[in-house]
Amino acid sequence: xxxLIKHTRCLAVLCSWTTVLPCVGLQYTDASIALQAQRQRIExxxxxxxTVVCIYDGNRRGGGAGVIIDAQGHGLTNYHVVADMLNTRxxxxxxxxxxxxxxxxxxxxxxxxxxMFRLSGKSAFDFAExxxxxxIQVGDTAIAMGNPFLLAEKHTPSVSLGIVSGLHRYQWGxxxxxVYTDCIQTDAAINPGNSGGPLFDAAGKVMGINGRISxxxxxxxxxxxxxxxxxxxxxxxxxxxxLHAGLMIRHGTLQATVGQHLQFDKVLxxxxxxxxxxRPGDLLVSIGGQEITSANQxxxxxxxxxxxxxxxxxxxxxDATKHAVVRLAPLSVKQTGEFVxxxxxxRRAVKRMLDRFLAAxxxxxxxxxxxxxxxxxxxxxGTDKDGTPHGAGRxxxxxxxxxxxAQLRNDVDSPVLRQLRCADGRxxxxxxxxxxxxxxxxxLLMKAVHALFDRVFxxxxxxxxxxxxxxxxxxxxxxxxxxxxxxxTYLEVLKLELPGNKVVLFSFDTATDLLCxxxxxxxxxxxxxxxxxxxxxxxxxLRLPQxxxxxxxxxxxxxxxxxxxxRP
Amino acid sequence: MMPQLVTxxxxxxxxxxxxxxxxxxxxxxxxxxTVKLYGLSAGSQQGYGSGILVSSDGLVLTVDxxxxxxxxxxxxxxxxxxxxxxxxxxxxxxxxxxxxLRDASDPQAKPxxxxxxxxxxxxxxxxxxxxxxxxxxxxxxxxxxxxSVALGIFGGRSNLDAQRRKQxxxxxxxxxxxxxxxxxxxxxxxxxxxxxxxxxxxxxxxVVSNTTHTQFNHAIPIEICxxxxxxxxxxxxxxxxxADLNDARAIVPAELGIxxxxxxxxxxxVFVDRVKRGSVAFKAGLRADDLxxxxxxxxxADIRTFEKVLSRLDRAKDIELIVxxxxxxxxxxxxxxxxx
Numbered sequence: 001x002x003x004l005i006k007h008t009r010c011l012a013v014l015c016s017w018t019t020v021l022p023c024v025g026l027q028y029t030d031a032s033i034a035l036q037a038q039r040q041r042i043e044x045x046x047x048x049x050x051t052v053v054c055i056y057d058g059n060r061r062g063g064g065a066g067v068i069i070d071a072q073g074h075g076l077t078n079y080h081v082v083a084d085m086l087n088t089r090x091x092x093x094x095x096x097x098x099x100x101x102x103x104x105x106x107x108x109x110x111x112x113x114x115x116m117f118r119l120s121g122k123s124a125f126d127f128a129e130x131x132x133x134x135x136i137q138v139g140d141t142a143i144a145m146g147n148p149f150l151l152a153e154k155h156t157p158s159v160s161l162g163i164v165s166g167l168h169r170y171q172w173g174x175x176x177x178x179v180y181t182d183c184i185q186t187d188a189a190i191n192p193g194n195s196g197g198p199l200f201d202a203a204g205k206v207m208g209i210n211g212r213i214s215x216x217x218x219x220x221x222x223x224x225x226x227x228x229x230x231x232x233x234x235x236x237x238x239x240x241x242x243l244h245a246g247l248m249i250r251h252g253t254l255q256a257t258v259g260q261h262l263q264f265d266k267v268l269x270x271x272x273x274x275x276x277x278x279r280p281g282d283l284l285v286s287i288g289g290q291e292i293t294s295a296n297q298x299x300x301x302x303x304x305x306x307x308x309x310x311x312x313x314x315x316x317x318x319d320a321t322k323h324a325v326v327r328l329a330p331l332s333v334k335q336t337g338e339f340v341x342x343x344x345x346x347r348r349a350v351k352r353m354l355d356r357f358l359a360a361x362x363x364x365x366x367x368x369x370x371x372x373x374x375x376x377x378x379x380x381x382g383t384d385k386d387g388t389p390h391g392a393g394r395x396x397x398x399x400x401x402x403x404x405x406a407q408l409r410n411d412v413d414s415p416v417l418r419q420l421r422c423a424d425g426r427x428x429x430x431x432x433x434x435x436x437x438x439x440x441x442x443x444l445l446m447k448a449v450h451a452l453f454d455r456v457f458x459x460x461x462x463x464x465x466x467x468x469x470x471x472x473x474x475x476x477x478x479x480x481x482x483x484x485x486x487x488x489t490y491l492e493v494l495k496l497e498l499p500g501n502k503v504v505l506f507s508f509d510t511a512t513d514l515l516c517x518x519x520x521x522x523x524x525x526x527x528x529x530x531x532x533x534x535x536x537x538x539x540x541x542l543r544l545p546q547x548x549x550x551x552x553x554x555x556x557x558x559x560x561x562x563x564x565x566x567r568p
Numbered sequence: 569m570m571p572q573l574v575t576x577x578x579x580x581x582x583x584x585x586x587x588x589x590x591x592x593x594x595x596x597x598x599x600x601x602t603v604k605l606y607g608l609s610a611g612s613q614q615g616y617g618s619g620i621l622v623s624s625d626g627l628v629l630t631v632d633x634x635x636x637x638x639x640x641x642x643x644x645x646x647x648x649x650x651x652x653x654x655x656x657x658x659x660x661x662x663x664x665x666x667x668x669l670r671d672a673s674d675p676q677a678k679p680x681x682x683x684x685x686x687x688x689x690x691x692x693x694x695x696x697x698x699x700x701x702x703x704x705x706x707x708x709x710x711x712x713x714x715x716s717v718a719l720g721i722f723g724g725r726s727n728l729d730a731q732r733r734k735q736x737x738x739x740x741x742x743x744x745x746x747x748x749x750x751x752x753x754x755x756x757x758x759x760x761x762x763x764x765x766x767x768x769x770x771x772x773x774x775v776v777s778n779t780t781h782t783q784f785n786h787a788i789p790i791e792i793c794x795x796x797x798x799x800x801x802x803x804x805x806x807x808x809x810x811a812d813l814n815d816a817r818a819i820v821p822a823e824l825g826i827x828x829x830x831x832x833x834x835x836x837x838v839f840v841d842r843v844k845r846g847s848v849a850f851k852a853g854l855r856a857d858d859l860x861x862x863x864x865x866x867x868x869a870d871i872r873t874f875e876k877v878l879s880r881l882d883r884a885k886d887i888e889l890i891v892x893x894x895x896x897x898x899x900x901x902x903x904x905x906x907x908x
Contacts, residue, residue, distance in 0.1 A: 138599075138717060139591035163591065163719045169708055185708065187718040187748065214706040214752070226718055226749025227706060296710055
């Protein structure tokens with residue numbers, strides 16, 4: 001018998017239950033809001049279901065899940081889902097339309113347990129968008145989709161619903177592999193077979209890739225006990241260019257450790273931290289603009305960056321705070337079997353980036369005709385190598401039949417001071433004073449501009465991809481005086497090798513697909529020049545850069561690409 | 569019409585907080601009182617657990633387990649501060665323990681100004697209501713990192729009939745059945761709250777139901793926890809300042825001067841075993857062997873119900889009782905005495 005007294009729920013209690021937003025999907029009180037939330041949830045699930053992939057290895061023995069992130073069929077999954085397919089790079093991907101598609105494994109990130117694949121066999125795939133995982137709050141709706149226990153008969157993924165239970169969790173890996181840094185914890189059911197599948201937010205964006213669970217092995221085996229972990233979307237975003245390029249990308253390390261009170265105790269000589277000026281005894285203040293308060297957070301914060309990634313770091317010595325941007329060294333990871341870069345995959349990534357650039361500048365599909373006579377007139381202020389100012393110098397560049405001419409005058413009507421010509425990766429002085437050295441920075445600059453015209457702008461039906469390779473991603477960081485981050489841009493980097501040990505790097509802004517930096521290095525001479533391109537404006541139906549900032553020995557100035565012409 | 573009105577009202581008075589999901593308030597509330605415990609590990613006891621801050625001077629409620637048996641039990645509060653721990657009381661039958669946080673460097677010092685949750689009522693939960701459980705299962709969080717939270721639905725009340733590692737589990741009282749998976753190492757001892765962020769229970773230990781032979785996610789109702797805290801703090805020392813303890817302190821039979829006749833943990837009738845001479849109960853005319861059948865106008869069929877009703881009464885007011893003595897119903901009034 002019970003004498004528990006049922007209290008009528010007072011208004012105050014009822015109120016709090018209706019504060020919740022009906023769109024979030026989980027919270028409701030009265031039936032109409034509940035039904036509305038349910039309808040929205042069903043609509044969202046139906047919308048994203050075609051983006052979820054049931055992944056099987058070639059023999060259909062093992063499997064997992066994945067999610068498609070673009071119309072060409074590129075998708076994300078866990079490294080451990082595709083690890084057994086690396087010798088053939090082949091598998092199968094089943095979609096909710098009931099069909100199986102051929103799956104090719106592209107790049108892998110064994111430390112972060114992420115891999116990219118590409119499905120083929122359909123002109124346009126449904127795809128899901130990646131969320132901004134830094135904006136997630138504990139309590140947000142989390143919907144996991146995948147193929148737990150390989151239940152899906154016709155590749156219709158299973159769906160489970162929960163909330164975000166924790167953020168910025170750190171889960172140890174096996175050595176340097178399968179480390180979950182800064183991951184999302186959820187109570188949505190994650191089970192074997194969910195691996196590699198998406199964790200959606202209420203709007204159907206991918207917050208992360210599910211891949212790991214806590215389990216009480218002694219009592220219940222490796223099944224869901226209410227704690228699943230997803231690799232956050234923002235971590236994956238930094239790795240995506242390299243994954244596209246079919247590379248095995250390692251995570252980065254500072255090659256330095258911090259002890260108690262965040263004091264650096266070991267700093268490897270000539271490692272990234274050492275080169276940034278950090279010495280044992282210095283105090284760590286911040287990484288990537290984020291203040292560090294514990295050694296655990298140090299590991300967790302660093303763990304989301306790829307090798308070679310530039311990160312701003314601040315440290316303290318004798319009460320003075322110093323700022324530096326360091327390039328992280330690769331963290332070695334045990335890799336079962338050999339991973340080779342397949343040239344075809346890499347070339348496809350090059351073409352994909354260039355196509356995106358051409359589309360963004362309207363050069364597609366015709367490009368600039370190869371025979372067109374392009375001219376560009378700009379002003380540069382600066383000094384020559386020998387210190388001679390060429391303040392109001394007026395440079396005219398002409399691209400004609402694959403050859404780039406450049407001539408310098410004081411103004412429109414004055415005689416040509418010097419003229420240079422560049423073709424086939426060679427620059428030479430054809431007119432002007434002999435004291436000007438064409439083997440220096442000016443020549444490198446000519447070669448870079450020539451490469452840009454010849455390989456990219458003039459792209460007609462096919463881009464000449466010879467010598468190009470995809471290097472992966474990078475980030476461009478601008479800092480203020482006080483060390484805080486002013487702006488940051490994620491880049492995709494293409495490398496073009498020219499005769500004579502010269503290398504041109506093209507960096508594209510992944511948000512706009514526009515070329516934002518071009519550098520050329522003469523590795524024999526140990527010389528380098530960079531051009532930053534900005535302020536893209538519409539000109540003759542094309543979008544082309546107006547601002548150029550040139551950097552390199554002997555070059556100092558801002559040029560404006562003021563005039564474009566296309567003459568027959 | 570009414571729900572719409574309510575919604576509009578709330579939009580106007582909504583907190584400026586960036587709560588994008590309806591659970592933010594409750595989640596932050598439970599995380600703010602969840603303590604990470606570290607202690608003895610033995611067998612399947614993993615050496616870590618969870619607890620709830622229940623007083624401003626650092627009392628922590630948790631489950632009674634081997635975890636706190638060692639000499640070096642440590643607690644980490646949500647701000648990341650590390651404390652040593654004294655056991656104030658533990659009750660094997662109810663599987664509850666009350667701990668006192670101590671400054672690790674100065675064992676005499678207690679923390680001050682700790683914020684606790686409002687104590688809600690588990691009786692007000694109906695099946696289907698949302699509940700939020702917090703804790704540190706699998707030691708996922710470390711230092712000042714926030715506790716894990718799980719969202720679940722309150723399924724109903726049941727009397728626990730369970731075993732733990734092939735031994736009978738001593739607690740046979742009522743539990744709140746929830747569907748959030750809390751039956752995990754390290755999770756027991758954490759808070760269970762409603763969407764208001766009010767404490768309605770404490771996550772119970774990992775046990776196996778004798779009926780279904782499955783692990784079973786449950787919480788101990790807050791009323792039972794509150795009664796335990798009240799008894800514990802009263803028995804413990806004179807050193808505890810009564811006024812300092814929060815609302816969790818409820819009236820217990822001992823306070824009135826009565827001891828009830830209790831045998832085992834089955835529901836037993838409310839027989840008075842002894843009455844302390846000179847106590848308020850004695851003055852009201854209550855005597856040994858009386859059977860209490862009504863308290864404050866409500867029928868009390870067993871000790872559990874009696875204690876629960878008693879725990880909610882106002883200390884400052886008269887307490888109305890009906891007892892059966894030699895087949896005669898006798899109404900009695902216990903009058904409060906001003907505190908000395």
